Amino acid sequence: MTRKHPNLRVKLLRQLRPWHRRIGIVSTLLVIFIAITGVLINHSNHLSLDTAHVKQAWLLDYYGIKAPTDVALYQNSPQTLLSTANQLWLNDKLALEASGPILAAVTHNEMIVAIDxxxxxxLSPQGELFETQSLATGLPSDIEAIGQTDQLWLKTATGLYLADSDLIEWTATQPYAAIDWIKPVESTKTAEFAQQIRASHLSWERVLLDLHSGRVFGSLGPWLMDLVALSLLIMAFTGCYIWLQQKPAKRKKKV
Known part of the structure; x- marks a missing residue:
């Protein structure tokens, strides 16, 4: 007797089973990864991941986040008050993005005052912006510096201006005493402050979102997630096919 060759269905099943297992193993690992990151993202507020800053230098480098080089410290206690370019920082919190480079900042009558x-x-002591004054509200133009005695002074290209007690009206006048013009304070902690500002630009929630979506891998990331979805579809179709082909055979054995 001549041995019959396996039919097409049996050949196809033999080919599908090992590939089904291989794809299943890889897909399982990726699904576990996506599930874990998804759960963490879902509870990021409870885990404080949205406010936890990334301090690992290699990860900040990967995101292209560099420490600022133009840190100007104006106050070290009771709170840290400093600026970088057009940003004003209160401790490690971004309090203000000004229209131009910040020239100085000072605490005056329980208010934080900054100028460009x-x-x-x-701003409030907590860093909330209360008011922005400009030429339209009567503020002198071409401001160069801010200073204080018992009151607040502005130095401009056209002269000196004194503020009233409510910091609303500005009057051109000359001082009777020397004005303490606000300048950056020298500190050995400037580099440390720069690193804190660098870390504040990236939270762990952002990293998890990028991992979950695949964006952390750059332009190939979305394609990787598409590959995961495709592998799951292949798993579903091949699994259903194998099950349907084996189901009649199992019924025959039971009879």
Whole structure:
């Protein structure tokens, strides 16, 4: 007797089973990874991941986040008050993004006052912006510096201006005593502050979101996630096919 060759269905099943197992193993690992990151993202508020800053230098380097080099410290206690370019920082929190480079900042009458060349910003001790003054509200133009005695002074290209007690009206006048013009304070902790600002630009929630979506892998990331979805579809179709082909055979054995 001549031995019969396996039919097409049996050949196909033999080919599908090992590939089904291989794809299943890889897909399982990826699904576990996506599930874990998804659970962490879902509970990021409870785990404080949205406010936890990434301090690992290699990860910050990977995201292209560099430490600022233009840190100007104006106050070290009771709170840290400093600026980088047009940003004002209160401790490690970004309090203000000004319209131009910040020239100086100072605490005056329980208010934080910051200036750029054309604006004055009033903030609460917690860093909440209360008011922005400009030429339209009567603020002198071409501001160069801010200083204080018992009151607040502005130095401009056209002269000196004194603020009233409510910091609303500005009057051109000359001082009777020397004005303490606000300048950056020298500190050995400037580099440490720069690293804190660098870390504040990236939270662990952002990293988890990028891992979950695949964006952390760059332009190939979305394609990787598409590959995961495709592998799951292949798993589903091949699994259903194998099960349907084996189901009649199992019924025959039971009879």
């Amino acid at each position: 060349s054309h604006h004055l910003y009033l």
